[in-house]
Amino acid sequence: MFGYLLLAILVLSTAAFYVGRAAGRRFVAAGGPNPHSLPGYHGLFVAIWVGVPALVLVLLWVGFQGAVIDALLVASLPPPLTGGASPAQLQLLLSEIKNVAGGLIFKEPSAEIRAAADTWLRWSEIARWAMAVVALAAMTLGLFIGRSRLAPRFRARHSVERFTSAVMILCSVIAVLVTVGIIASLVFESLEFFRFVPLHEFLFGLRWEPQIAIRPDQVAGSGAFGAVPVFLGTLLIALIAMVVAVPIGIFTAVYLVEYAGERVRSIVKPALEMLAGVPTVVYGFFAVLTVAPAIREAGGLLGLATSPNSALAAGLVMGIMIIPFISSLADDAIRAVPRALCDGSLAMGATRAETMTRVVLPAALPGIAGGILLALSRAIGETMIVVMAAGLIASLTVNPLDSVTTVTVQIVTLLIGDTAFDSPKTLAAFALGLVLFLVTLGLNVWALSIVRRYREQYD
Missing domain, CATH: 1.10.3720.10 (MetI-like)
Structure with a gap:
């Protein structure tokens, strides 16, 4: 469903571009006041209104859909299954339910697990179709708003350029934040490592054998x-x-x-x-x-x-x-x-x-x-x-x-x-x-x- 929605957003955004460009060409052919922007900018303005809000909505929906369904599913389970369970145990229970829903059955599940798997499948299907309906509604609304704002003296070029600048700034910020996050994770985890191994031993030691015992019953070297x-x-x-x-x-x-x-x-x-x-x-x-x-x-x-x-x-x-x-x-x-x-x-x-x-x-x-x-x-x-x-x-x-x-x-x-x-x-x-x-x-x-x-x- 997600792939089809992305394809639909692309197709409808392209169609919206041609609708906006056709409107811009009519402004030029009308012979009235000189249009402020070229027809292509009118098309891009309408395409942005159609594609961008729907794309953001779909990405947010996909990002939060799993967590919301999992929370609702855990709340609907019988108390004997969830009573006193730790977060790790709840995750294992959810994994078992999803495995059963996907047909990966290693042993005969209980009636409660099978019912929960059916519920998960039903809610997931409802969520996917709801996402499609909401995305199509958002694109239709965006087409109406974008097209209604077009006029001969409408500054479509300025709006498109502001959007482009905002996208470039967002990409720059994301790149900087990713870099900072990588550096921070490296520094934090390295400091944790140097709590176990002295810095001078790591930088100037002449023997590298990192194999150590990670369980009490495991036989391994001291590292x-x-x-x-x-x-x-x-x-x-x-x-x-x-x-x-x-x-x-x-x-x-x-x-x-x-x-x-x-x-x-x-x-x-x-x-x-x-x-x-x-x-x-x-x-x-x-x-x-x-x-x-x-x-x-x-x-x-x-x-x-x-x-x-x-x-x-x-x-x-x-x-x-x-x-x-x-x-x-x-x-x-x-x-x-x-x-x-x-x-x-x-x-x-x-x-x-x-x-x-x-x-x-x-x-x-x-x-x-x-x-x-x-x-x-x-x-x-x-x-x-x-x-x-x-x-x-x-x-x-x-x-x-x-x-x-x-x-x-x-x-x-x-x-x-x-x-x-x-x-x-x-x-x-x-x-x-x-x-x-x-x-x-x-x-x-x-x-x-x-x-x-x-x-x-x-x-």
């Missing part, structure tokens, strides 16, 4: 939360990836801008950008099935001890994955350099290579630095390739042929499974996330300072 091996593995894989991606990406951009013909460029650039759309799990399979065996065979021929999962395999494949980020942004940055700088350098007798290395690349450095920063952030945040090609073991090593792990892989590993959120093992994931956030923020600030310095020099 070690020294994150240096995790940080070192992240830096090692990211460094290998950047060593592969940065020169290839920049040289590719230089070739496509200065040396390649239009026919070659029309083939090579789309082919490179297709790499950015390949799912990371495909890169992971490529690393496991092709790159890692090749590295093991090469290591065996050279007499080197090579792990089945290695940082080198993950870094090489990750470098291939992020080449399009650097190449595309470097291409755009080089093309944005004023042609007068190139012509002046060539007029002074410089070669094309000297012009590129001494004039164009320094002038395009802000854009290139942005591409490199984006690629670095992508490399640091990658998970699937590392899981499949580098492993899960946190090893204190800088040998690229050994198995290592990264911060993102450990965050995923720590949050998987039936683990309480008040244990050091789970809270360690938030501490890792906070450190990763601070490192990324520092890289951004550093990159912005570099960009600002060169921008002042070449503006």
